[in-house]
Structures are given as structure tokens and as C-alpha cells.
Amino acid sequence: MKNELSITLVSAGCTISGDMIVDHGISYFGLLDGGLISTQGLLHVGDGGLIKGNVQGDHVRIDGRVDGNVHARGTLEINGHVSGDIMYCGTIRLGPRAVLNGTLKRVARMLTVEPEASESAKPELAATSTAAATQERTESNVTELSRAKA
Template sequence: MFGKKTQPPIKSLIAQGTRIEGNMKFKEGLRIDGEVFGDIQASPEENGSLLVISEAAVVQGSIQADHVIVNGTVRGPVHARELLELQPKARIEGDVSYVALEMHQGATICGQLRPLMTGVSEEEKPLLKLAAKSA
């Protein structure tokens, strides 16, 4: 409805009080309430992967998924192949790449923002035009 894709179901949970050390790969949806010290990657073959990092969660490593929602702490680069949502308590220490970005007041990023252009060549990028106040 209204052009929004349905989100994949969250089938995996890393509960608060759980600490994982090592790299992870997942399909569909993953929610993290605990701590992960390693890289997290959604399967690129799957369309519509969802990663949710809750307010209490801490991730130290790189993140790669289609749709990433952050409300906790991430120390490492974040690569959202579609949408990156930063909730009010999101803290990211690392570079961020995304196709679309939604950032709520209070969220912070200490790193570079790199929008990903999907299917747009250098020649097709719109020119930046400044509006001047006429006298």
C-alpha cells in the first residue's frame, strides 16, 4: 500500500545480556538487544533484509543489510543497501553509506555520510542550482 515494501519477518534475536564474539550472517530479519563484537552481514542474495539494533544494543564491527534501523550504539561502518533509519538514541562511530536516510533528532554519527547512487551515472546527476534573491 502506498508503494511501501513489506518488511521481512524478524526470525532471529540476540537478547539483552547475550554477548556474541565473531562475524555473523543472517537472512530476512535480525534484532539485536545484546552485544555483538564482529561483523554482521545480511545475505546479499535475499531481497529485503532487515536489521534492528535496539536501544540497549552495542555492535562493534561492520554492518551490511538492506534496511537497517539503529537505536543503540554501533562502532564500525554501516552499509544500508536501501534504507537507514536512525532513531533518537542512535550512536554511530564509523562511516555510513545508504540509498535513503531517515535520521531522528538526537541521533549522532561520528564519520562520513556517503549516499549510494543506484542506477544513476555521473552524467545523469541533477545539477545543483542556487536560488538567488532578485533585487
């Protein structure tokens, strides 16, 4: 099987309401009113990008702004603005433009990603469905973005 680099690019001027979960890398330059989770690869909030929610990923780079908590399982690079708590387990690099309003804490890898189950779903069902969804998508390099918000 040929390895392909998969990344989703969300350009400036794009506004999304709701949470986004991707199984590969993402570069985000728009406005996201919700959380953003990348299960593998680079999660990049580009210069001018704004996330109003929590951010979770393996390798996280923030050049824009995040108004929420940041959880990085691997490397974390901040050269933008974060208003929220930061948890990381690998390395961290703060650039000359980094602004942090919150706590900074190094934690064990297993503590950095906290899946949020809906109020109606039981935690064990949410974990099972997340694992099944990830397993189903292992062969695809196409990102499916859809969420209806009432």
C-alpha cells in the first residue's frame, strides 16, 4: 500500500460552527466556533485562524488564536495567542509572538486527549463508536465534514 500524506486545508474566510474531528493533519486559517481534534499528523492553526473551542492533536502548531484549552500528545509550537489551559507531553516551543493566558502543564501521554461524549451517549458506547469510525477510515485519504447543529 502506498503511503499518502493527507491534510485538510481550511482557508481564510471560511466559518464553521460545530466540532471538527479529522484522522489526519489539518491547517486551519478560518473561524471555527467549536473544538478541533486531529487524531494524527499536524494540527496547524494558521496566522489569522481563530478557534473558539478546545484543540487536541499529536503535533500542534498555533500561529493564530485559540480561545480554549490545547492538548498536544507530541510536539507543541506556539507563536500565536492561547487563552486557555495547555497540556502537553512531548516538547514545547514558544515563539517570539507567543501569548499565553492560562496554565501550562506537562502530563503523561494518556492524559492529553479527553474524548467528550454527548450527554445522551454512555462513555463506553462513545469509545466503541470512535474506535470503529477510526478503523473504518484507515484506508481513506478523504476528509468527511458534516454536522447538523440544531
